[in-house]
Amino acid sequence: MTVHQRDWQAFVTPGKDGAVHMDLAVDGITCAACMGDIERGLKRLPGIRTARVNLTSQRLGVDWVEDETGADEIVAELARLGYTAHPFDPASHRERQDKTGKELLRCLAVAGFAGMNIMLLSVSVWSGNATDITPETRDFFHWLSALIALPTVAYSGRPFLKSALNALSSGRLNMDVPITIGVSLAMALSLVQTAQHQHHAYFESAVMLLFFLLVGRYLDHNMRGRTRSFAENIAALKAEVAARINADGSVREVPLSKITAGDLVLVSGGERVPVDGAVETGASEIDQSLVTGESLLVPVKPGQRVYAGTLNGSGALQVRVEAASGATLLDEVNRLLETASQAKSKYVRIADRAARLYAPLVHSAAALTFFGWLLAGLEWQPALVISISVLIITCPCALGLAVPAVQVVAAGQLFRHGVLLNSGNAIECLSDVDTILFDKTGTLTLAEPELCAAIDPQDSVTALGGRLALASRHPLSTALVRATGAIMPLPEVKEVSGAGLETRVGDETLRLGSPEFCGASAAEVHAVLQGAPGASLLAIRFGNRPVKLLAFRQKLRSDARTVIDHLKAQGYALEILSGDTQPAVESCAQALGITVWQAGIKPAQKIARLEELQRQGRKVLMVGDGLNDAPALAGAHVSLSPVSAVHLSQAAADAVFLGDKLQPVADALRLAKRARAAIEQNLWISALYNVIAVPIAVAGFVTPLVAAVAMSASSLAVTANALKLRWGEGLAEPGPVRERLVNRERQG
Amino acid sequence: MDVLIYLIPIALFLGGLGLVAFLWSLKSGQYDDLEGAKWRILEDDDLPEK
Numbered sequence: 001m002t003v004h005q006r007d008w009q010a011f012v013t014p015g016k017d018g019a020v021h022m023d024l025a026v027d028g029i030t031c032a033a034c035m036g037d038i039e040r041g042l043k044r045l046p047g048i049r050t051a052r053v054n055l056t057s058q059r060l061g062v063d064w065v066e067d068e069t070g071a072d073e074i075v076a077e078l079a080r081l082g083y084t085a086h087p088f089d090p091a092s093h094r095e096r097q098d099k100t101g102k103e104l105l106r107c108l109a110v111a112g113f114a115g116m117n118i119m120l121l122s123v124s125v126w127s128g129n130a131t132d133i134t135p136e137t138r139d140f141f142h143w144l145s146a147l148i149a150l151p152t153v154a155y156s157g158r159p160f161l162k163s164a165l166n167a168l169s170s171g172r173l174n175m176d177v178p179i180t181i182g183v184s185l186a187m188a189l190s191l192v193q194t195a196q197h198q199h200h201a202y203f204e205s206a207v208m209l210l211f212f213l214l215v216g217r218y219l220d221h222n223m224r225g226r227t228r229s230f231a232e233n234i235a236a237l238k239a240e241v242a243a244r245i246n247a248d249g250s251v252r253e254v255p256l257s258k259i260t261a262g263d264l265v266l267v268s269g270g271e272r273v274p275v276d277g278a279v280e281t282g283a284s285e286i287d288q289s290l291v292t293g294e295s296l297l298v299p300v301k302p303g304q305r306v307y308a309g310t311l312n313g314s315g316a317l318q319v320r321v322e323a324a325s326g327a328t329l330l331d332e333v334n335r336l337l338e339t340a341s342q343a344k345s346k347y348v349r350i351a352d353r354a355a356r357l358y359a360p361l362v363h364s365a366a367a368l369t370f371f372g373w374l375l376a377g378l379e380w381q382p383a384l385v386i387s388i389s390v391l392i393i394t395c396p397c398a399l400g401l402a403v404p405a406v407q408v409v410a411a412g413q414l415f416r417h418g419v420l421l422n423s424g425n426a427i428e429c430l431s432d433v434d435t436i437l438f439d440k441t442g443t444l445t446l447a448e449p450e451l452c453a454a455i456d457p458q459d460s461v462t463a464l465g466g467r468l469a470l471a472s473r474h475p476l477s478t479a480l481v482r483a484t485g486a487i488m489p490l491p492e493v494k495e496v497s498g499a500g501l502e503t504r505v506g507d508e509t510l511r512l513g514s515p516e517f518c519g520a521s522a523a524e525v526h527a528v529l530q531g532a533p534g535a536s537l538l539a540i541r542f543g544n545r546p547v548k549l550l551a552f553r554q555k556l557r558s559d560a561r562t563v564i565d566h567l568k569a570q571g572y573a574l575e576i577l578s579g580d581t582q583p584a585v586e587s588c589a590q591a592l593g594i595t596v597w598q599a600g601i602k603p604a605q606k607i608a609r610l611e612e613l614q615r616q617g618r619k620v621l622m623v624g625d626g627l628n629d630a631p632a633l634a635g636a637h638v639s640l641s642p643v644s645a646v647h648l649s650q651a652a653a654d655a656v657f658l659g660d661k662l663q664p665v666a667d668a669l670r671l672a673k674r675a676r677a678a679i680e681q682n683l684w685i686s687a688l689y690n691v692i693a694v695p696i697a698v699a700g701f702v703t704p705l706v707a708a709v710a711m712s713a714s715s716l717a718v719t720a721n722a723l724k725l726r727w728g729e730g731l732a733e734p735g736p737v738r739e740r741l742v743n744r745e746r747q748g
Numbered sequence: 749m750d751v752l753i754y755l756i757p758i759a760l761f762l763g764g765l766g767l768v769a770f771l772w773s774l775k776s777g778q779y780d781d782l783e784g785a786k787w788r789i790l791e792d793d794d795l796p797e798k
Contacts, residue, residue, distance in 0.1 A: 031787075032784070032787030032788075032790060032791075035784055035787060035788075036791050053781075053784060054780060054781040054783075054784060055781055055783040055784030055787065102774060105774055105779075106771060106774065109767060109770050109771060109774070110767065113763055113764070113766070113767040116763070117759075117760060117763055120759075121756075137752070140752070140753075144756060144760075148760070
């Protein structure tokens, strides 16, 4: 257990009517019963106004009157009910509220309402045109449609207009440019037609187009929001907090945003170092694998620097926080990250590439139509009407739906296979990958160490070692506890900071810790390392018996070999880039049959290798989890991160995969290929409709019937083609994704 | 057909009412937790204590 109290008051934000509010990520809410328990349990406390669990995001929001109850009591009550609460940093939480999603939904609602009403009027006009509608009624209906459509287009069209203007101002063409032009021209033409008492107006086409496009945008946004909220909860479970030592010597846990340079921070054994700083007092060993990829423990003494994200071994450290001078490791990584992501934003999405080809073609076709009819002797106004009809008919919903429809279905499929998408173009990028770079620690291997060789269950010394290990939160101790299955702790354990544990069993001394601490000779250490290159060692010494050396190593993901073989068979070039030591990387590469590998690389070198490959014209998928991978993840063509990765890497990766297997990587690549094919088919389908519809339009025969058929038939075809992705895809693993997530966190 | 002059504005008004209701429900956070709502039906907090 942690020795200090968390300062829950620091996470409280002011609420309504003198009440205060706090958001918590609660671990272990899996069903409705939990929800009821928590809400009812909390309401029994005095002063609680509301306690509401959000089952979708597994979060709890509490409002209460501060004078009557403290934040500490709320958390204590939750603990009594059997739930562990983790705080959200209030400073970072505010930015996470989903403004764009609500904005899109509002636009969607307005467009949907207007679309239905205009369709109602339009269908009456269409059937009336075929029978005996009076011109007055038709005009009345058209004006009504205009009355509804104009404000709707002005309101719901903003997302497209904004995006189109952005693209044009930076000298690009994207999908939203033809959409915006098409919709504005449709509106303008319809107004002119209405004013001239013509038979046809196209208000419904414009509004329905916006409606369908917004459906696609919203689904796409929603799917990515789900990924974000999963990632955020996990980040909160990892607790973005630090234990600050106050001037009076008390220790309280506060959010990271409240820590300033010069503060003194306590880092207990087995905890992650929350800040960059220098060790003031205490000695320990630090696992820097998240920063360097190096799995060996590094001893630290007062005066030495430690970095945020690294894992403290057994000893408690007091760390003086250093100024964020821009020279910290995290800053360095952030700088690399920024430049890398800038380079990447040049990627052009398929839809926009299609638009680049398509827009000039359509616009010149319309222009040719206009001049053609002029030459044929028509007045300028009817000629203009016909040419605008060409523009409208070539902008059916199919084109707008082609890409989002596939993306939404594919994202759903990926989600079921344990892959959560982070960026909008991940699917398209994944589909043209030809080279895969893997990080080793935490990616090809699991993040936690395991014994290299099985232990002898009859061996009493190892069993005693396991019981002694219960007293420590050091990662190697935890691994030994798991291996021996020890449950009975030993009494009177003395901890020697940075070295190991000691106790007396009977009349003899039992020691567990580093080889030096247990008195192992260099020759013995060398002999064990020969058998298990790159392993971390843990020694046990009982009385005067010979020292027992146990070698630990991060185990490969259980299906790593199968997946790697499969990927090789698919023709991907594979490579390992690791910051770990040469022997460890070499043995891993051999076990997986990967011939190209580099060991001991720093973040900048990873980027350099990445750029070298990209100069050769390779499309690189980077799979990595460490802080040292983050810039490479951002710079790669596309990137994947396991969900156990550090927060920064998760944010930099295009997609996150769940679970202890490597299979999601292969699934993601396969599904992305299928999705890419479906996107291309969809673009062809909508192009085909245009090929059929454009000649009719150029000839001046665009009737609302043709428009309606082209619009709905092509939309249906495109949607059906997207849904095809679901066929022939079995579930990779049964059980809901969330269950697996919860299990992972419990194990961790 | 003159009746349309009354009927259509009425229809539009009713439709608009629906739209306003939806926007209100969106604003008041009714869609924040779609998962939990279906389970809340089964809660029997409102039954009198026995």
